[in-house]
Amino acid sequence: MLLGDRESVLLRVEGLDVAYGQAKALHEVSIELNQGEMIFVVGRNGAGKTTLLKTIAGLMKPAAGSVLFMGENIGGLRPENVARRGIAYVAQDKKVFGQLTVRDNLELAAFAAGIKLEQALDIATTVYPNFKERMNVKAGGLSGGQREILLIVRALFTSRRLLMIDEPTEGLASIVIREIFRILVDMKQEERSAIIVEQNLGIVKQLADRIYVMKEGRVIKVISNPSDKAETAGLESLL
Numbered sequence: 001m002l003l004g005d006r007e008s009v010l011l012r013v014e015g016l017d018v019a020y021g022q023a024k025a026l027h028e029v030s031i032e033l034n035q036g037e038m039i040f041v042v043g044r045n046g047a048g049k050t051t052l053l054k055t056i057a058g059l060m061k062p063a064a065g066s067v068l069f070m071g072e073n074i075g076g077l078r079p080e081n082v083a084r085r086g087i088a089y090v091a092q093d094k095k096v097f098g099q100l101t102v103r104d105n106l107e108l109a110a111f112a113a114g115i116k117l118e119q120a121l122d123i124a125t126t127v128y129p130n131f132k133e134r135m136n137v138k139a140g141g142l143s144g145g146q147r148e149i150l151l152i153v154r155a156l157f158t159s160r161r162l163l164m165i166d167e168p169t170e171g172l173a174s175i176v177i178r179e180i181f182r183i184l185v186d187m188k189q190e191e192r193s194a195i196i197v198e199q200n201l202g203i204v205k206q207l208a209d210r211i212y213v214m215k216e217g218r219v220i221k222v223i224s225n226p227s228d229k230a231e232t233a234g235l236e237s238l239l
């Protein structure tokens with residue numbers, strides 16, 4: 001897909017500035033996502049990756065710049081109004097409704113997404129068959145990896161147009177990282193539009209249509225052809 005092809009541009013963030021009080025966290029950040037692409041944002045701690053996703057999700061207000069989604073500036077809209085446009089955001093904290101069962105967590109998300117429970121359970125057990133035996137387990141009793149998968153599945157219900165995931169594999173055991181990688185591969189095959197913040201460069205290089213490298217609140221590099229080894233050479237040194 002050609003960058004700048006106006007027909008297929010889903011999201012265009014332009015010149016985005018965001019601040020926490022007086023402290024500026026993003027400086028003139030611009031990124032672009034075409035329909036059906038999976039793009040990755042990488043960078044050291046504090047680079048501004050989470051702030052970027054939060055701003056697109058409506059949890060932070062831009063101080064300047066725009067967040068054009070399907071041609072409309074959604075920058076500064078309330079989170080529920082962003083979600084209504086089919087945009088879902090999985091935060092970094094892996095927080096589920098711990099006192100509720102897996103099934104209840106899925107049911108709540110299905111209700112919010114306006115899909116039938118049967119359909120929701122079907123999606124959940126297709127994405128992660130292990131949920132079949134865990135439907136009546138309290139979500140708080142799941143492993144960190146299973147909680148993350150539950151959150152991704154819930155977001156799949158509502159992300160009709162765009163799914164954003166913040167550090168899906170952070171702090172997880174390698175066995176469950178492989179599960180999450182498999183889920184991301186499936187999402188890519190289904191051409192789901194996605195923005196993923198991820199530090200595992202092995203995953204990033206295999207799945208990214210484009211990589212944005214952030215540092216100190218700015219995009220310092222855009223790798224537009226991640227399958228080209230020459231383009232990703234030296235990426236590690238930037239993180």
Ligand code: ATP
Nearest residue numbers: 020023024025043044045046047048049050051052
């Ligand atoms: P990490 O990988 O550690 O989550 P990040 O790249 O996602 O890092 P952000 O969390 O977006 O970075 O943080 C960007 C900058 O904003 C950092 O300087 C951080 O200290 C600051 N920041 C983040 N959250 C807040 C907050 N709630 N209040 C004040 N400053 C914040």
